[in-house]
Amino acid sequence: MSTPKVLELDRATVRRARSHAARLGKPVVELATSHTTVSVERATLRLAGLSGADHERVPWVNHLVDAVRDQVGIEHGVTTPIWDALRRDEAPDLLTLAQKASSGSVNFRIPEQRGEATRARRAAMAAVRPGIRRIDRQRAARDRQIARLGDPKQRPWIYLIVATGDIFEDIPQAQAAAREGADIIAVIRSTGQSLLDYVPEGATREGFAGTYATQENFRLMRAALDEVGKELGRYIRLVNYASGLCMPEIAALAGLERLDMMLNDSMYGILFRDINPIRTFVDQRFSRQVHARAGIIINTGEDNYLTTADAVEAAHTVTVSQLMNEYFGKEAGLEDWQLGLGHAFEINPDLPESFRLELAHALLARHLFPDAPLKWMPPTKHMTGDIFKGHLLDGFFNLAGAMTGQSILLVGMMTEAVVTPFLSDRDLALQNVRYVLNSAGGLVEDFHPPRDGFIQTRARHVLDEAITLMDEMSARTPTRGWSPLLEAIADGTFGHMKRPADQGKGLEGVARKADDYDNPATTLLEEGR
Amino acid sequence: MSNTAGGGHVSSTPTPGERSGTQGSVVRPYGDMTGDGMIQVSFTLPVPHDKRAEGAALQLAGKMGMSPALLVHAKAMGPEHTFFVVYGSVTHLVELDKVEVLERDFPLLSAKEINTTIKKTLRRPLVVVGACIGTDAHTVGIDAILNIKGFAGEKGLEYYSEVQVVNLGAQVLVPELVERAREEQADAVLVSQVVTQRDAHIHNTTAMSAAFREAYPAGAVPILIAGGPRFEEGSAKALGVDRIFGKGTTPSEVASYLIHAVAQRHGAATRQQPAKEQQ
Structure with a gap:
């Protein structure tokens, strides 16, 4: 990703932007480290190998965490009371304990004697460690396959979506998409899964506008893409969504089943799903720690702001969000190559110079984050059903991606906002991408917008606006006693949506950590053991 | 396209009056001439691309009322599918006086x-x-x-x-x-x-x-x-x-x-009230 520094951004200004983001982010990280959630605790139990569900498809991890929460709370971490119960022979193993707990026949306690607590913690650590080891082995397996098969020959990598609702339909479609040239396959989730406070179990065939994210579905699709990757001689990456109320658990499952990229935005769930901000930041930090360990690339969702706000007026909010995502991501241990920061081609095509504005915005992201695998997302808001115009717009989107050295290109379909793409629509879209990359893929080398010209000026302007916005956020006197970022989110700064930190879904699953909080997964992830 | 597949071949050629589009209520699709009936469609058939596939596409076009039909593009989409673009004149007539529209019973407001x-x-x-x-x-x-x-x-x-x-x-x-x-x-x-x-x-x-x-x-x-x-x-x-x-x-x-429903209710309520007072 050697992008020439054609924007000539002032280094001090860029540094200032980053320090502003850090200043806004720091109190939120403190909030995240001082709280836990039911989903973080469930993810920990999944890493300890607890899976499966009862006859009503309620997962055992939910039963067990609920039982502990009802009796002793989750503020000490659930592992200490659980492994204490196991040591007291309340049940012979974790699954049986969960089953017994679901009928209310287990007594949990916080061990009072120091020795007892230490032994319970040690046992919990021993149980969680194999899960982390399995994530490590999956990462090594990915590295081996990439070494053997290789990465895509071209940049950007081509990212395609499949979504039938039925994993057994998704598999042949995903394999066909890979054969047609896709490097990355995203399996869209069923509508509404983000608001389920549990992860469904098993292979599923009945999703809505998408397929449920389950461990078994992950495993099936991973195997199918490994198979087609071998056939094609290139590693096919698999994407899913670590978002919503079960973000940490999905992240854990993704690590265990070797997914390669996960959509994981710091604010999407807050803004677009009305999930409580604190729940989101706590869940997000844990899930990013897992992603960091698993070698997973996160994809952030800045494209979404531009579907509600104007892509020109709100361009700087994208930059602010990218900077925040970078700050939170790095704090959680992600490296530059794992930060698939998002941005999108959403400027109204009727606006004069819209393409030049797009180039300026795309270059700004490229220059601010030179080593991040930026994800470039196609037009959706101004796709009107005029498929011919849409196809042209997608061509310009592809061209902007090629000219500005984007890393991951989500293939735009002319049927956007019309129908689920036909087989032929996908083929035409890929032809569009191939034509642009073949004919102009090297243009990034020649494209040097003139000094102080339209593009340089616009990019600088957006960066300045971003810094001003962060300045304003920091300077504002908190009216509710929250940190500046939470205040700004409550005031509707992002995507025009007001989301106060004391409202939203999933708040009841958040707890402030007690002094004796323990979580062996966090310990292993933070200490790199 | 009009050189190769004009509307003139079609048996139901419209009368000059219909052609002008001002008199009758019968119209035909417009390619580049009034009454030429020209349309363009694209579709995929689940057959490998070969001569038979192209024939199959023309057969479908014929059944859709395209006559003559001109296959302008055929391309394999993977080993088992072929994508087609077909231009041609349709024999069907559109009778404007028989068009039925379900009108929305409330006005669309900004x-x-x-x-x-x-x-x-x-x-x-x-x-x-x-x-x-x-x-x-x-x-x-x-x-x-x-x-x-x-x-x-x-x-x-x-x-x-x-x-x-x-x-x-x-x-x-x-x-x-x-x-x-x-x-x-x-x-x-x-x-x-x-x-x-x-x-x-x-x-x-x-x-x-x-x-x-x-x-x-x-x-x-x-x-x-x-x-x-x-x-x-x-x-x-x-x-x-x-x-x-x-x-x-x-x-x-x-x-x-x-708005429509509220206004109706509101209107109904204000009209009813005096009536009640009189009782």
Whole structure:
């Protein structure tokens, strides 16, 4: 990703932007480290190998965490009371304990004697460690396959979506998409899964506008893409969504089943799903720690702001969000190559110079984050059903991606906002991408917008606006006693949506950590053991 | 294209009067000449690309009324499918006087018009309570209509300054919905039903409307609206709701309907009042 520094951004200004983001982010990280959630605790139990569900498809991890929460709370971490119960022979193993707990026949306690607590913690650590080891082995397996098969020959990598609702339909479609040239396959989730406070179990065939994210579905699709990757001689990456109320658990499952990229935005769930901000930041930090360990690339969702706000007026909010995502991501241990920061081609095509504005915005992201695998997302808001115009717009989107050295290109379909793409629509879209990359893929080398010209000026302007916005956020006197970022989110700064930190879904699953909080997964992830 | 496949070959060539397009009510598609009947279609057949596939495409074009049909593009889409583009003249005639249109029975208003109408008729914000009821967790429909993000490039009802939206989200129980509607003094209640397994959408909606009729005095029930992709058009009465909205409904359609319905009720109420006083 050697992008020439054609924007000539002032280094001090860029540094200032980053320090502003850090200043806004720091109190939120403190909030995240001082709280836990039911989903973080469930993810920990999944890493300890607890899976499966009862006859009503309620997962055992939910039963067990609920039982502990009802009796002793989750503020000490659930592992200490659980492994204490196991040591007291309340049940012979974790699954049986969960089953017994679901009928209310287990007594949990916080061990009072120091020795007892230490032994319970040690046992919990021993149980969680194999899960982390399995994530490590999956990462090594990915590295081996990439070494053997290789990465895509071209940049950007081509990212395609499949979504039938039925994993057994998704598999042949995903394999066909890979054969047609896709490097990355995203399996869209069923509508509404983000608001389920549990992860469904098993292979599923009945999703809505998408397929449920389950461990078994992950495993099936991973195997199918490994198979087609071998056939094609290139590693096919698999994407899913670590978002919503079960973000940490999905992240854990993704690590265990070797997914390669996960959509994981710091604010999407807050803004677009009305999930409580604190729940989101706590869940997000844990899930990013897992992603960091698993070698997973996160994809952030800045494209979404531009579907509600104007892509020109709100361009700087994208930059602010990218900077925040970078700050939170790095704090959680992600490296530059794992930060698939998002941005999108959403400027109204009727606006004069819209393409030049797009180039300026795309270059700004490229220059601010030179080593991040930026994800470039196609037009959706101004796709009107005029498929011919849409196809042209997608061509310009592809061209902007090629000219500005984007890393991951989500293939735009002319049927956007019309129908689920036909087989032929996908083929035409890929032809569009191939034509642009073949004919102009090297243009990034020649494209040097003139000094102080339209593009340089616009990019600088957006960066300045971003810094001003962060300045304003920091300077504002908190009216509710929250940190500046939470205040700004409550005031509707992002995507025009007001989301106060004391409202939203999933708040009841958040707890402030007690002094004796323990979580062996966090310990292993933070200490790199 | 007109050189190779003109409308002249077709048996049902329109009369000069029809060609001019000013007299008769019969028209044909317009390629580059009045009456040439030219159209263009593209489609995929699940057959490998060869001579037979191209013949198959022409056969389909013929059955669609394209005569003569001109296969201008054929391309393999993987080993088992072929994509075609066909131009040709259709033999079908369009009889304009037989076109039936289901007209919307309320005018479509802009956001500004909606806000001013609310101010004028209600003199307070219009309160809308929305939810996915029963086990339905698919908030995509209700969110598209209510959330500011909206749908199809249109902002949702939250965006309207004179509409106060309370979106209760997924899996809301009917009693909870009724209670919230009373608490908020809702003018309208919107429920979304996406899941249709075992007719859940019908059962849930009828249960909901019955609960509202029970909880409110007659005539005071909020405007009840059900939305979802699988409701039958015209089934509003049977479900006990005021209106059904189907797939593709935009927020402004719902808002325009609400204004229409509220104005009707409001008008009816103000007309009735003097009558009561006289009794």
